[in-house]
Amino acid sequence: MIDYMPLTFLAAGEKGQVVDIKGGRGIVQRLYEIGFVPSTVVEVLVSHNPGPILVNVKGARIAIGRGMAAKIMVRRL
Amino acid sequence: MREEKVKAMGIYAAIIGLIYLFISIMEIFGGIYNVPKDIFGGLVLLVIAATYLTGVKRALNGECKGLSFLIAGVFLSSVFGILYILILFANWLEYLIGNASFSFYLRPEIWLFFAILPLAYLIKKEIRW
């Protein structure tokens, strides 16, 4: 059973734990640097489809595009 | 206790929001009483009204999230209140240099700004900055 899903599946106010990042090396690296490393707990603050989502990652408010967010796999907490 | 306060603020915001809505309509269509016709200005008031009114329902439920709309509303009211006070001052300067006549006309945005000050005070006491 797969128990993880793209970050875009979380609604505002929900928290998730990063499991994996899919995608090319450039994107993965970029997301790692801003804190999306596996086991980090992130909280979705704002998510209106369409439009970017706002996530609390390690204490910072990071706005990321929906396409990029879809590459971040999280386990809902 | 806290929930009570949020509810009280909700009622206050409902009243303020409705006044904003009312004046917004007067400004958009213009000429009613001594409210000037100012379409853009009226639309701005509509936005402010919407901000307050969106928060009312939640605030009446005692939810914290409702409070955020009131805070944003207070912020917008202040921006426009202060803006029109500055413009009033500018008009007075214009009169001093002999370029225009001057009437001490308080745009509704100005007195509405004073009307939200109690709400601003309540909120400031309530939340941690």
Place this chain on the structure above:
Amino acid sequence: MTTVALIGNPNVGKTELFNRFTGLKQHVGNWPGVTVEKKVGKCVCKGKEFEIIDLPGTYSLTANAIDELIARNFIVEGKPDVVVDIIDATNLERNLYLTLLLLELEANVVIALNMWDIARNGGIEIDVKKLEELLGTSVIPTVATTGEGIEKLKDEIINSIKKERRKIKFGYGKEIENKIKKVKEIIKKDDELAKKYPVRWLAIKILEGDEEILKKLDGSKYKNEIIEAAKNDEDFESVLAEKRYDIISRIVEEVVTKKGKEEWTFSDMLDHVFLHRVLGIPIFLALLYAVFQFTFSFSAPFSDMIDLFFGWLGEIAKQNISNSMLASFVSDGVLAGVGSVLVFVPPIFAMFFALALLENSGYLARAAFVMDRLMYKLGLHGKSFIPMMIGFGCNIPGIMAARSIENEKDRIITIMINPLMSCSARLPVYALIAGVIFGSGYMAGAAIFSMYLLGIALAIMMALIFRKLLFKGKPSPFVLELPRYMFPKMKTAMLHMWERGKWFLIKAGTFIFAVVIIIWFLSNFPWNATNGGTSIENSYIAYFGHAIEPVFKPFGWNWQASIALFFGFLAKEAVVGTFGALLGSTQGGIMEALKNAHWFTPLTGFAYMAFVLIYFPCVATIGVMLREMKARYTLITVTYTITLAFIVASIIELIGHLLGFS
């Protein structure tokens, strides 16, 4: 001289600290990437002179982004004596990542634990002694905005030059360490490499497959051996990033205590509304409207004062200078021309002030967020919005701000549409024409506001077209850190306003001054034929104006308006300067004179405003464009703006006529 480099994540207060150190005032802003250029300042403290270098704000030191590369190269090659790493005390977890990288680079690091005030008030306790111990560097709590802790930081910088730093190795676990060791051994064989770079750092970078570093191996005898040893099939960069965050979370656990449970912060609350699905964009438009009302209505009396002052000076000059040619030169040429441009200092400064407030409060980044949704659909990028907003002040810094957009296609589109943003040099033209055709009051304000909206609409349209024709594909992904909301500081906003607005004064004093003199000459000579400037119809400028008039005749613009457009190529505010010189100094100022001249009807005037908005990026903007992108794209920009101006002005007049305006 001792060199000190400042480094830190975006929005940690680096610029603020730089200003504290150097007193050299510079732009303070909120979006990442504003300090792409290297800024250098000097500071004398305790009798020693320091050179302070402001490095770009970065999260990391990879070769992936130009900012990071600049910072890294400076530390590796420039070997500054001290690197001051500024970290945000309220968010150690993120900020320490860069710190670890710097320590890995074996830089001489001193840590400024900034935003100490916010941490203190927010109930975050940090055990500074412990942090120093764990990192092996000195850590000084600071508040850049008030200057708290700055003296101590200076002392520590001086100390750290003499002191041998205790090196702390952050281990990455046995398996990785073994690999690092293996590569290290081989690097050590090459004396030159080992002397030039920190060996452990070099080994790690090679393992990570950093392209820039691999290039540095060229010329080493051991290149192949090193690469052979570093061969691995793991994604080392990601593994190491993960390990580093592990180390950080252990450090944070030891030094940080948070009092009170986590609540919704003020920023969370405001974001809930300002980024609201429905309310977000209307609120943004409302605030934009406030900026323009402030710019236009509030500054009006100050402009009038300047106007009156120059009118009065002109009268005095006319009455007291007996030589009629000189009198005309001074009053109709210099005073009327320069005065008519200086009148716009108040609105321009007001606009920069208001934009600075939006920016420093943290709202501008939110505007990028709410607009991203729209922008994406239009083939643009949320980040493109910040250059566009700054473009309202001046297209030049707007175009430069586009550097923060990593993707080249996105960046070029953003630059190409920037001239459609109504920069403040266009404001004088709008203000003058709107005042003439609509009088003073809200109607004129609305007309001006509509120019800004028109610019945005056209920019969006052109972006769509460029995306379809020139740069196929989707905009690149959007990542932006939203700073926390802050009450903007009056002093910072004023500084900001001055920094960005002073170019206008400089231009008025040099460039515009020259244009004005040329126009005066052309409109008063031949002196006898024009009867000392009284019958402009016989002047050179009239010949010239009549020559180009046919082009603009269909729009209902006379030769004076046409010639003003010609001078507007140089700088858009020269349009106003031209009117000023053509009308001469008159009682009641240029606006009265233009009103009485009846050169514009509401419709032709409105179309004229639109034309001025679109028709050409000014010469200075073209210069920057050539620097920032290929000449081909600059050429396209010039061509499309000219074409678009004619099309839009025609449409406005056509629709206006159909609606029965004249």
